[in-house]
Amino acid sequence: MTNSWTDIKNTDLVIVMGGNAAEAHPCGFKWVTEAKAHRGAKLIVVDPRFTRTAAVSDYYAPIRPGSDIVFLMAMIRWMIENDKVQWDYVKNYTNAAYIVKDEFGWSDGLFTGYDEEKRDYDKSSWDYVIGPDGFAEVDMTLQHPRCVWNLLKEHVSRYTPELVEQVCGTPRDRFLHIAEMIGECSSPTKTMTSMYALGWTQHSKGSQNIRGMAMLQLILGNIGVRGGGMNALRGHSNIQGLTDIGLMSNLIPGYLAIPSEKEVDFTTYMSSRGNKPLRPGQTSYWQNYPKFMVSFMKAMWGDSATADNDWAYDYLPKLDVANYDILRMFEMMNNGQVNLYFCQGFNPLLSFPNRAKVTAALSKLKMLVVMDPLETETAHFWQNHGIHNPVDSAAIQTEVLELPSSCFAEDEGALVNSGRWLQWHWAAGAPPGEAMHDTWIMAQIFLKVRELYRTEGGAYADPILNLSWDYADENEPTPAELAMELNGRALEDVYDPKDPTKLIVAKGKQLLNFSQVQGDGSTMSACWIYGGCWNEDGNNMARRDNNDPDETGAFSNWAFSWPLNRRILYNRASADLHGKPWDPSRKLLEWNGEKWTGYDVPDISPTAKPEEVMPFIMNGEGVSRLFSRGLMRDGPFPTHMEPFESPIANVFNAELRGNPVARVFKDDFEQFGTSEEFPIVATSYRLTEHFHFWTKHNKINASLQPEFFVEISEQLAAERGIKKGGWVRVWSKRGAVYAKALVTKRLKPMQCGDQLVHVIGVPLHWGFMGAARKGWGPNSMTPFVGDANVETPEFKAFLVNIEPSTGEAVS
């Protein structure tokens, strides 16, 4: 989230599209209710299903799964045509004025540079014209035919309300009504917030869905302001923290990158980072990249990381592909190329697409290690559970170790909520039986492996032998010790580079924040963005002062919000070019002639002059991007792409299937279904009574929603002879499930052009372990393909067929 849960009370208009906050984030959704009750805010819901969020909305519109980009681009078109643009914001705080290379273009659903063979773009034309002074050329009058604004106008011109009706199945009048509601928020004193979740991410073009709304929010001037923002409602309690700390194939903590093998040394690695400013006088904060990187390497390898050995650059593994993401790893596993696999609190047998493939892949491992508080399906993938897990145990040669770990109530530490608050929590009980903390388990595994390397030697042992392990009890590092490493400390006395007599921070002291992080090896900091979470003031994540001066919703002394305890990202953009708040009643920051003052920590140098330094300091431009240059694989603007399995051909180019640059493995291509065989669109979702596959282990939630079902419309039920509460079989090209039919009015067939499209809903909470009845989830049927940029699987739009099933599906 750019903003926070408590900030939502400041909004005038909430759009929930790509999510279902009332059901999946109920206590956060309370702030929508607050805004409605006390500010008169309105709520719009756009969703294939009339969700529980829709039930309390002011206006609802249906949309066919996987057609969001058409809706969003049409919305931008409508804003431009009807002059619902916050012009001062767009001209000054976005790259609308930047001139784009002449070679860039779009036709037949594709941008320039497409290579069908490689399923990739040559992105060299997707960039600015750079002038002789080394800076990007701009035309602040927005008259230049090649400026971003005019290219955007042309790009969205194809997305008419008629096209929305035809492709999205959203009635034209509903689209136009929503456009008028949203258009009001182009006023500097009105704002809209976007709340979205996996309804947008779980598509083969999920990143572009989100960009579409981000662009709309920029055009309306709604980023960086109270009550505005792009608010990703994250699905797990610390999914934000694990992303921040970079527990992903290609990441280093604080959104640094694991090097590619083309970056042969540290200098080469740094040469493409630390972006130079693209306009005069801009901050381009990533110029500090070397400091963050060196301090990370010092956190990992201490004295073994020196300037002489490139800060132990060789210790880091180098990528030969973009990612060894989950889909790629299971593809490799299924090809017999993976031997050992660890699942720490993760249940891939129910979480990853094409469950039959996941089972086959796990069966080819030599060893699977599961650490979890609960009996998961993954740990039992080899166990026969009849129709619910029909495996031949004897044929599965995988050794499995199941290690009992503690749960939240028995553990201490910080979780990062969706609004980037790092909140400390304490243990109230002991883990049951022999269950142990994950920190103890990880320490034991490490110490035993290190011991083997010490005694036996072996393949490149240096990064293991030299890993910094400076803990009072090496067998179980404490949460406090680890949190202090995340913050960082001085390894030497650090002096002010401008005044060498001035000591900034003494050796051994915790760094105040990331402004003290150094690139010469004199500091260590595991995750620079967390700088300030545990400094010499103590554990700021444990702060519990819930005062909120002037009731802005900031709660600045509650816990710690990264970065720098900033509560709203890009908050400089809440004021006009001269530093005056756009909306005095929603002031966040104000320039007082000398510095920025107000309710939040400025997202800019506190003394950066307003007319000179622009608000988006993480970008070399200093402004936000309506045109994202070559930073995304599938285009600098979002363009409509159908799901890989769709009942409708791409309206711009019938030859295109799905996202033309998404990675698809050969066998998976063959397992895509067509609408001739599978005429019905399916989508997946959560219920408010359950959390993934955990709560089915507890009797209360298992009683509240005891049994797997699929949700279908009355029309489809009538068409197929399906009774309310009767059994159905639902199947895709990859697998089948049996379920009770929940026949509702919440889903209705959609008229897309001359085609009537049926949509069914498949909730995701059932498996074969725990207290609830045995069942299945959507992943038995979903396709094995992910988003072209981040490889998030396409769970939200796939094709199935359905028929009544006689008698109960027995296990």
Next chain:
Amino acid sequence: MNIDLSRRGFLRLAGAGVAATSLGAMGFGDAQAAEEAHVRPFKLATTTETRNTCPYCSVACGVIMYSRGDAKAGDKAQILHIEGDADHPTNRGTLCPKGAALKDFVNAETRLTRPRYRAAGGTEWQDISWDDALTKIARALKDDRDANFVAQNEAGTTVNRWLTTGFLAASATTNETAWLTYKVVRSMGILGFDNQARV
């Protein structure tokens, strides 16, 4: 809000006072004694209160856990009750149907209590000691890494990666567990590393 006497403690004391004075004022001296003799003390009065956040979605509602015994003092504490934290700015004491049932998650019958091992081709779990389990894992890691570690690519560039072992981390663990996990996994050269954020 950072006062010594918590809001909850205050309500507890205030409630007891109201009951005693109203009975006394009505002249039921004996009745008061009899009443006090059979009224059970407030169940949570003797418990230890601990602050936590709900482990499910990312709203991260504040919760208060009540336990018999004090885990901080080293007791083998048992959690008796979990409820919303009224002081928490986000949820202000409210919980959803999942958060309200947290105690049943903590005490679920399917919580794991000891390490188990399933042999190749096996149909049943076997018990295994922690030390044996961890020794087996370390041995498997070492052998696989030594056999399959890629020090250089075909071009002769140092790449130091290990692709035949993968690790999925959990987005419900703490930052601190995450950082320790990161250190261990990356130091070994593993690139097949992800968490639920990918899904």
